[in-house]
Amino acid sequence: MQTITQKFNVEEVRKDFPILQREVNGKRLVYLDNGATAQKPQSVIDSLNNYYTQENANIHRGVHTLSQEATSAYEEARVQMREFLNAQHTEEIIFTKGTTDGINLVASSFGRFNLKEGDEILITAMEHHSNIVPWQMICEEKGAKLKVAPINDQGELILDELYDLITERTKLVAIVHISNTLGTVNPVKEIIAKAHEKGAKVLVDGAQSAPHMQVDVRDLDADFYVFSMHKVFGPTGVGILYGKKEILESLPPYQGGGDMIKTVTFEKTTYNELPHKFEAGTPNIADGIATKAALDYLQQFSWDEIHNHEMELLEYATKRLKTIEGLRIIGEAKEKASVISFVIDGVHAYDLGVLVDKMGVAVRTGHHCTQPLMERFGILGTVRASFAFYNTKEEIDVLVNAIERAKNMLI
Ligand code: PMP
Helix, strand or coil, X not given: CCCCCCCCCHHHHHHCCHHHHCEEXXXXXXXXXXXXCCCXXXXXXXXXXXXXXXXXXCCCCCCCHXXXXXXXXXXXXXXXXXXXXXXXXXXXXXXXXXXHHXXXXXXXXXXXXXXXXXCEEEEECCCCHHHCHXXXXXXXXXXXXXXXXXXXXXXXXXXXXXXXHCCCCEEEEEEECECCCCCEECCHHHHHHHHHXXXXXXXXXXXXXXXXXXXXXXXXXXXXXXXXXXXXXXXXXXXXXXXXXXXXXXXXXXXXXXXXXXXXXXXXXXXXXXXXHHCCCCCCHHHHHHHHHHHHHHCCCXXXXXXXXXXXXXXXXXXXXXXXXXXXXXXXXXXXXXXXXXXXXXXXXHHHHHHHHHCCEXXXXXXXXXXXXXXXXXXXXXXXXXXXXXXXXXXXXXXXXXXXXXXXXXX
């Protein structure tokens, strides 16, 4: 759902992000680590400042003005998130700490409630550790089996094999929408439909998709969709779990405490309704409210404009990086987001990352919390450049020159 008021102009957009004006090691910052976390526009920073200077109060319980104002702002953010995701009900939007927290919530609540010995959870070979370890933990506890769908050398899921791995024992398929390491965009709508045919529920890890594409949870028919606001130009420490109302209603709470209860006696506690049942304790109020500022900011543009700009960056960067001798791109799926991982013969990723940082360029190096994926490709780690809509082709030129210089120093 878009409210388009501004035409996308990258130079104008950059002015909204104060950090992009700073220097690092005496050079203009070239920030290409958006997959790890995105920068924040001034409006998000202002929202945080405004909350602490004007609105700070605990929410949901107070009768005084400040508490009511803070509660309204927090709940408005939830309503806007419902629109952003095209969810049917506002109470399907649960505020969490982030993607990891959302997956742990589902693994714990859904897993404890639904898994029996011999049941199966299906993940894929390209999952982030956050979408592996919580499932391993709950499978171990319940005597369930964790199965892993394979990928090909381009970094795409082998769909026939994935579908064969979904059986009548599969309770849940947990799958990443866009791989943070490879950039692969997975056909999650099709996978969800196939999983549903076999009676399995699906959780989508949207950590890398929410910043890059329109997510319509109803069109996808996702049972759960999780992401972190800090990658969507919002604050750290707040994330979203979307879950279908009837499923969330059927599940037990994740944590106990204030706000998630209706009545408490020492003999018995009754639980609050959605979404509060899953939001025990004082939430991250300031950051929850600033979520609305991030969505307001993003919704000035159309997804097409953002997508077109990012695809231009991806194409340009891929072409330019391929001119570097000895450089090999890891992840060449047909459907890719603006993420490029690569290795260079004879160069350690870490050394390259440190040297290009001296030239003002921020890239990620290492296993990107996908160690099993590194093993699949027989490598220890990669260098990853991940682009946001505020990046430019000139910055890609700076990156390529920095890599050439660093490589000459290292070989
Ligand atoms: N899944 C994917 C695909 C990610 O890229 C990330 C962040 N790198 C996560 C999960 C975890 O996100 P967070 O650390 O914000 O919980």
